[in-house]
Amino acid sequence: MRALVQRVTRAEVRVEGRVVGAIGRGLLVLLGATHADDSAAADWLARKIATLRVFADANGQMNHDLLETQGQALVVPQFTLYGDARRGRRPDFLAAARPEQAEPLFERFCASLAAAGVPVASGVFRATMEVELVNDGPVTLCIDTPAVA
DSSP states (O other), X not given: OEEEEXXXXXXXXXXTTEEEEEESSEEEEEEEOBTXXXXXXXXXXXXXXXXXXXXXXXXXXXXXXXXXXTOEEEEEEOGGGGOXXXXXXXXXXXXXXXXXXXXXXXXXXXXXXXXXXXXXXXXXXXXXXXXXXXXXXXXXXXXXXXXXX
């Protein structure tokens, strides 16, 4: 799985003009899945993001995670994270998991993150969404699950 993680002061996602998920201080997680991903990958990535130390301590160092700061997560499905634009002008999405595989992994990731103690809001799978955020820092990281051996 792949997550593009942005530290935010606030973020929201709308579908057809209606807010379907919103958070205050925390992380916006754009989440994609590929063919080799499974529930273990979703659980690993959720644990990684819940404990990712990207929030400042009293000295301004990034030493605190979502749990320590009582931050929230807004998770948005994003198959285009597996787009390949190395050739030609139109990206291909062959590496992205099909919706039948990706949607349960998205749900598993959200459930694992919530089980870790992080309040989770989410976008809507297979919907056209508008995402609005205030990036804090800015801090943006791309995290991939480890390769399967």
